[in-house]
Structure formats: structure tokens, C-alpha cells
Amino acid sequence: MxxxxxxxxxxxxxxxxxxxxxxxxxxxxxxxxxxxxxxxxxxxxxxxxxxxxxxxxxxxxxxxxxxxxxxxxxxxxxxxxxxxxxxxxxxxxxxxxxxxxxxxxxxxxxxxxxxxxxxxxxxxxxxxxxxxxxxxxxxxxxxxxxxxxxxxxxxxxxxxxxxxxxxxxxxxxxxxxxxxxxxxxxxxxxxxxxxxxxxxxxxxxxxxxxxxTEAGKKLIQKTLKRYENEYKKKLDKAKEDYKIQIRKELDKEYRNEMKRLKEQNKKLEKQVKDLETKFKEQSLDDAREEISMTTGSKLW
Ligand SMILES: Nc1nc2c(ncn2[C@@H]2O[C@H](COP(=O)(O)OP(=O)(O)OP(=O)(O)O)[C@@H](O)[C@H]2O)c(=O)[nH]1
Ligand SMILES: [Mg+2]
Structure with missing residues (x-):
């Protein structure tokens, strides 16, 4: 042998x-x-x-x-x-x-x-x-x-x-x-x-x-295979953990961004409202001015 x-x-x-x-x-x-x-x-x-x-x-x-x-x-x-x-x-x-x-x-x-x-x-x-x-x-x-x-x-x-x-x-x-x-x-x-x-x-x-012996060789093969499988499992788990982590981070980023946009939106809405009020007041002033000009009398 x-x-x-x-x-x-x-x-x-x-x-x-x-x-x-x-x-x-x-x-x-x-x-x-x-x-x-x-x-x-x-x-x-x-x-x-x-x-x-x-x-x-x-x-x-x-x-x-x-x-x-x-x-x-x-x-x-x-x-x-x-x-x-x-x-x-x-x-x-x-x-x-x-x-x-x-x-x-x-x-x-x-x-x-x-x-x-x-x-x-x-x-x-x-x-x-x-x-x-x-x-x-x-x-x-x-x-x-x-x-x-x-x-x-x-x-x-x-x-x-x-x-x-x-x-x-x-x-x-x-x-x-x-x-x-x-x-x-x-x-x-x-x-x-x-x-x-x-x-x-x-x-x-x-x-x-x-x-x-053949038994010895087979045992080595079997052990190497087991190590390979364990490594694959660990790698898959690491990949999955990484995905979860990334998802969590993206979620957090998304939530922060939404919050920022909402706040920005609120600010804009307020600005628009202020402008509307300002325009309304301005228009009323202008109208009053024109009427008083044409009628020669002050309305109020
Ligand atoms: N009295 C006596 N003690 C011995 C003799 N040979 C080893 N020892 C003791 O036995 C204990 C174990 O010895 P080790 O050489 O560590 O045994 P080992 O086979 O290498 O052990 P592992 O590495 O754990 O597999 C130690 O405390 C040695 O000092 C001996 O011939 N006479
Ligand atoms: Mg020893």
C-alpha cells in the first residue's frame, strides 16, 4: 500500500x-x-x-x-x-x-x-x-x-x-x-x-x-466540507446583517429627510400666508387710494 x-x-x-x-x-x-x-x-x-x-x-x-x-x-x-x-x-x-x-x-x-x-x-x-x-x-x-x-x-x-x-x-x-x-x-x-x-x-x-487510508482521506474531505459550509453560513449571515444595518441607516436617513422637508414645507406655507396677507393689505390700501383719488374723499 x-x-x-x-x-x-x-x-x-x-x-x-x-x-x-x-x-x-x-x-x-x-x-x-x-x-x-x-x-x-x-x-x-x-x-x-x-x-x-x-x-x-x-x-x-x-x-x-x-x-x-x-x-x-x-x-x-x-x-x-x-x-x-x-x-x-x-x-x-x-x-x-x-x-x-x-x-x-x-x-x-x-x-x-x-x-x-x-x-x-x-x-x-x-x-x-x-x-x-x-x-x-x-x-x-x-x-x-x-x-x-x-x-x-x-x-x-x-x-x-x-x-x-x-x-x-x-x-x-x-x-x-x-x-x-x-x-x-x-x-x-x-x-x-x-x-x-x-x-x-x-x-x-x-x-x-x-x-x-481512504477513510483518512474521506475524513479530511468531510472536515474541509464542514469548514466550507460553516464559512458559507457565516458569510450569508454577515451579508444579511449588513443588509439589515444598511436598511436601518437608510430608514433613519429617510425619516430625518422627511422631517426636514416637513419643517421646510411648514416654513414655506407660513411665508406664503404672510405674503398673501401682505398682498391683501396692499391691495386694499391701493383700492382705497384709488377711490379717494377719484372721489376726492377719504373713505377711512
Ligand atoms: N511523574 C511523571 N509525570 C509526567 C511524565 N510525563 C509527563 N508527566 C506529567 O504529565 C502531565 C501532562 O503532560 P503533557 O506533556 O502536558 O501531556 P500531553 O500529552 O502533551 O497533553 P496534551 O497536550 O494536553 O495532549 C504534566 O504535568 C507532565 O509533567 C512522567 O514520565 N512522569
Ligand atoms: Mg501536549
Missing amino acids: AEETSSDCEDNEIRVVLVGKTGVGKSATANLLCNEENFFLSRSGSSAVTETCKHKKVQLDDKNVLVVDTPGLFDSQRVEEETKLEIKKCIDMCAPSIHAILYVVSLSLRLTPEDIDTFNSFVTFFGEDMYKYTIVIFTNPDKLSKEGQTLENYIVDSPKLDAFVKKCSNRKLAIDNNASKLFADQQRRTILKYIELMMHTNDGKGYTNKDF
Whole structure:
């Protein structure tokens, strides 16, 4: 299915994307990978912290690495399609291909049906080929040691998680984002080694957006259509509001003009009346004058 480019690694860049549910530690892992304290905003909270894809280019040993952090796949406050569209954007950010998808799972959060949905929608969107490029990262490993559990047991306890990890050829790593600087450096190198090993298995080729499944493509189309419709609706409403506004202004102007004309008319009528009175008086005076002239007597 995958139509891969043969020269993916010619640009000597390793492109890595972190995905997973909200709050599992994607941004914290991205920071660990970039050796940054807080380039990618990472904090606890009930709502999503990362809202849009963000990337950073770093040099690790002699490798150029592009790290892309994504919003959580599942967040009740976000439209799922919107988030997936954002993830598509991140894939475009990684053009021409992604060498590693780090699928992050938190050991401190209980596995819920939502996690399983996340796996499923992940595959529906990216296609079965994505397993070839995926490493499952388990954050908060201290939780396991506190409970005297091993990572293997934790995975086996959840058949769906187990199946997912197996499909990723058992590529999994426990990463403690709360570790000391020294251990963080060691973990960074381990992740990088793991990625390189996977890339070697994949002959240096990466996941490209040509690998999107039909479902993924349809979802993008559907989402774009929805945005287009919303935009059209907003535009129509704006046009209608504008018309109403213009009508109101014209109405007001018309009323003012009518008032002005009425006042002017009143003034004119008064002027005409005054003139009439004046003419009448003048004519009477003239008539009196003429009569007195002809009769030689003054009438009044
Ligand atoms: N103890 C411990 N805390 C961790 C670990 N990884 C992440 N955290 C904490 O978990 C919280 C959530 O981490 P984020 O990196 O913001 O998670 P995220 O997946 O990016 O979250 P969204 O951006 O909201 O999707 C933060 O308080 C982190 O400090 C870890 O390995 N151990
Ligand atoms: Mg985040």
C-alpha cells in the first residue's frame, strides 16, 4: 500500500511525531527528546494543553532531528475531526515523510475504552502501515515500580494494548519524564537508538501522506466540507446583517429627510400666508387710494 520514497534519509534528518491521548505526556517526552525544559508546553490539567501541532529542529549527536508535538487525539472539548485534521497538518510538516511515530501511553492513567478507541481511530486514519513506524512510549514508569508491577505484566493485562504493541513489533519503551538530567540524557539516547534501529528495519524509508487510508482521506474531505459550509453560513449571515444595518441607516436617513422637508414645507406655507396677507393689505390700501383719488374723499 505504501508508496515510499527511496531517498527519505538523503536529507540526513530524522522526523519524529508524538501522538496519543490528551495528558499522557507527549509534550513532556518531546521536551526530553529535544533536551529542552519547556519548549513544548507540558502541564497537568483536565483540558488539552497542546492545541496545535508544534515542531522543533534539534541536533542530537550528529543527527538532525525534527520533533513534532501534536494535540491529544481525544478531548471532549475538541471536535475529533478537527484534531485529526491538525494531525494531518503535522504530517505535512514532516514532509516528505515521517521516520518515527511515538505513540505515548501514560502508566499513571487507567486504560479506558477511550484508549482502545484511540488505537482504533489511529489505525483507521493512518492505515495498517503505520505500525511499521511506531514505537509505544510508556510515561510515568514510577507508577509501576510503586505497585510492584512490570511493564510486560501491565501490557498483557490489557489484551487490546497487548495486540497493539505486538503489531508494532513489540517496540516499546518506558520513559520517565521526571528523571534527573543524567538519566534524561540516557533516555534521549535510548529513544534515538530505538528510532534508528526501526529506520534500519524500514530501509530508511518513512511514512508518507500517500499512505493515508481512504477513510483518512474521506475524513479530511468531510472536515474541509464542514469548514466550507460553516464559512458559507457565516458569510450569508454577515451579508444579511449588513443588509439589515444598511436598511436601518437608510430608514433613519429617510425619516430625518422627511422631517426636514416637513419643517421646510411648514416654513414655506407660513411665508406664503404672510405674503398673501401682505398682498391683501396692499391691495386694499391701493383700492382705497384709488377711490379717494377719484372721489376726492377719504373713505377711512
Ligand atoms: N511523574 C511523571 N509525570 C509526567 C511524565 N510525563 C509527563 N508527566 C506529567 O504529565 C502531565 C501532562 O503532560 P503533557 O506533556 O502536558 O501531556 P500531553 O500529552 O502533551 O497533553 P496534551 O497536550 O494536553 O495532549 C504534566 O504535568 C507532565 O509533567 C512522567 O514520565 N512522569
Ligand atoms: Mg501536549
